[in-house]
Amino acid sequence: MEINNQIALVTGAGSGLGAATARMLAAQGAKVAVLDYNLPAAKAVAEEIGGVSVGADVSRADEVETAFQTATEALGGTPRIVVNCAGIGLAARIVGREGKLSFDMFDKTIKVNLYGTFNVMSYAARAMYDLPRLNDSGETGVIINTASVAIEDGQIGQAAYAASKGAISSLILPAAREFARAGIRVMAIAPGLFETAMTEGLPAEVRDEITGNIPFPSRLGSPSEYAQLACDIVKNSYLNGTTIRLDAAVRLPQR
Template structure:
């Protein structure tokens, strides 16, 4: 489906949005490396799609460098599609009622979500730069990151998460402008309320209340819909430097 873009790397590919993305890319004919902090989950998804399973800490440059080296060795070339789905969701008030400041949690959230995205992007660009350009536009690759609607609609208790995802969103345009000279596109998806392991465990009443807050379609997003947008971004060479909200027109309330 993606002429010249047959190899992909998906971080956070062991579950959720990352797993659905790895599955769809594989179904589209890509060789996919599934990177996750869980060795068991990465191996399971890789086995399912005939890909390569890798374990790495996205907040560690050396760990990510080793992962890219493994992917390049396994595929014979660096991946031209890199999708960063790795991240953590955290919740804490800036000043909790007990007065204990959650500064360490804020630091950890930014380290995984923002610094981790930057590290993966940096190593992806380094790996793609020497590749031969393909197609009439001279493309070398595409990097897709995962922000969140919380970067614009951050709720009470989401200061760390919203700040980290806001950083991911703000990184998109300057990165796209810088890497344009190399034929590397950079895009970001900001998902809204999606089916996740967390929402799956909620009571039916709670799930119904969440769904009712979404204008249309009035349901939680499916991971496959996120994955579909990833492939649409890969397919459309004029999509570059933008953050796309994928949210059913939802706008999060203050709490």
């Protein structure tokens, strides 16, 4: 699918991977809805790229439905490109100090990461079903979800995060098969260790230890590299139903 003149919606686009993706899609000619729980952050990115901002908690289906309606009205059409970057990375052991259990954190992580992705994917697909086909492949739209290398390399303290991202990856093939009759592709990207708000404040020695485990290039990934892969997926109509690791060959140690 060509990106130019298409309508796109990116979640978690107020910062990090989502913001980089929104910027790159806009730079390639898309009209972009910038969705984020942090509305001021969404507004800042939208103003920068000439898009529209939408505030929503993706874990709430009613807010996601309203967000799609708002984006469709503001941009004059249904998004054919949807990229799910919204998520949280809370860390806790299953059984912590003094036997404290982490049910609350697990519940919150699953709701935001998994339910949020499912909500956005569901409303995106429903909206795309009635759109006319675009090209010789009969394509209608594409949905890209964000997993993580934790789906295979989950570390101690990442049980909730790894479970949420593993479930997102497992959603891809059945969703792609279901939506095939409507010409909607579904893909996932599983990023490794990237420059985001979570890594910016780390001490230099901690960053050096992290990057020392990355084979090549031995550095944290740039959000623009995630965005580039997302745009490549949009353009390549034969990519469907799978998860792509984007990780510089890293395999995370147990802690």
